[in-house]
Amino acid sequence: MIALWDTTATEVVTALASERQSAGGTSGLALNLVVIVDEKGEREAEAALTLAAQQHPCRLLIVVRRDNHHTDPRLDAEIVVGGRLGPCEAVVMRMYGPLADHAESVVMPLLAPDVPVVTCWFVPPPHCAAEDPLGAFADRRISYSARSQDPVATLAVRASDYNPGDTDLCWTRITYWRSLIASAFDTATADAASVTITADAADPSASLLAGWLGGRLGIRPTIADTEVVRNSEHLPAIKAVSINLTNGDDITVTRDEAGHTQLRRTGFPDRSQILNGRTLGELLAEELRHLDPDQPYAAALSYCTDDAVSSSVKEVS
Known part of the structure; x- marks a missing residue:
């Protein structure tokens, strides 16, 4: 494990390469998994991600937004390869101040090439996941409406801004x-x-x-x-x-x-x-098994909110 305090994106990229080499190098990464959490839910998120990573070897990039009122931008990073977060290459990034609103500037240089990108929000999802800076480059965008203040109302927002590749762990639950x-x-x-x-x-x-x-x-x-x-x-x-x-x-x-x-x-x-309730990690692991557009979710979201999600969704598979 490597810990970097008050660091930069360049230093994190260099340290990740060094840690991979020290660990003997890794191969067979299935995807990049970018996860947005808050400070309160960090421990719960790490437990869930450890379980998901056991089934889907990935480069795990965890974005923890902390003090957004901090006047100066600051990045603290923890790099773990094949450690407590399972068989993955993990970078936990704690961002302060203005940097928290521009997390993509740190995340994008860390993405592993030639594998899909999945972005997951364990916090209330953004208004339009596909246009969010951390969702725009993703092949799949996973939100969790249950974390919103008004989860059912959030479904209407999801319907109005739906793009192929969007899905919701509330859908996975059923x-x-x-x-x-x-x-x-x-x-x-x-x-x-x-x-x-x-x-x-x-x-x-x-x-x-x-x-x-x-x-x-x-x-x-x-x-x-x-x-x-x-x-x-x-x-x-x-x-x-x-x-x-x-x-x-x-x-x-x-x-x-x-x-x-x-x-x-x-x-x-x-x-x-x-029919037991499943943990957050089990739900996420299921969603990571397929990266194609989730047409049944799109159709269900459209029907339950009376919203035309996409004219391209003509039938539910």
């Missing part, structure tokens, strides 16, 4: 729900007549699930607001999804506080499984 519900329709013989989602109405994941179901089934789901258990990220967890079919059959998925989930379908045996 992957298992979408898989389970989709599997139930393998045996369905009629269209859906109504859909009810039992969840906290302030949960952005519930809104995105409603958008996905609405777009796929052609009807507008109802969110039945209720107090629900909190998942491992201390966020509301969806409690149930009920679908009534036009032939009178029902499809219901329920989840209790212990994570036990039951799928009930008219005329079929019940199916049970554990």
Whole structure:
């Protein structure tokens, strides 16, 4: 590990090259991962990134914005290659003063060549991720609407400024729900007549699930607001999804506080499984598995906010 205090971008680039050489050099980097965190969430972010890096060897560039009211710009950097942050090349950059608003001037020289760039915000996302200086050069931009002051309202902002490559960890949170519900329709013989989602109405994941179901089934789901258990990220967890079919059959998925989930379908045996809430690191690791535009997310975001996200999104894969 190398620690540099009150340093410059040039010195950080030189020190990173030196640390890579001392560690015997690394190869096989899958991507550059640029992560924006605040001082309060730094420890939680590092734990999540360590888990994600175990599955996706990367050059990890962590931007910690600290005292923005500091009159003089200052950069403190910590360089770790194959250390506490997992099998990656990591640079933790703590930025003070005006430098915190121009972090791209330090980040861009540190990007590994010839591999994709993913930018992730563990803080409230910017107004337009694709136009943010740290998102403009990224192939994929991952925000987390749940970190916003008004998460559901943030979805409308995400819809208005959507660009291919944008996605949201609140969408990733419902992957298992979408898989389970989709599997139930393998045996369905009629269209859906109504859909009810039992969840906290302030949960952005519930809104995105409603958008996905609405777009796929052609009807507008109802969110039945209720107090629900909190998942491992201390966020509301969806409690149930009920679908009534036009032939009178029902499809219901329920989840209790212990994570036990039951799928009930008219005329079929019940199916049970554990659907635990996933950690921030597990959600991020899933998102890093694919770098193509997330069309299902775009369509769900469009439907749940009544916004035309992109005229190019004609169908949900």
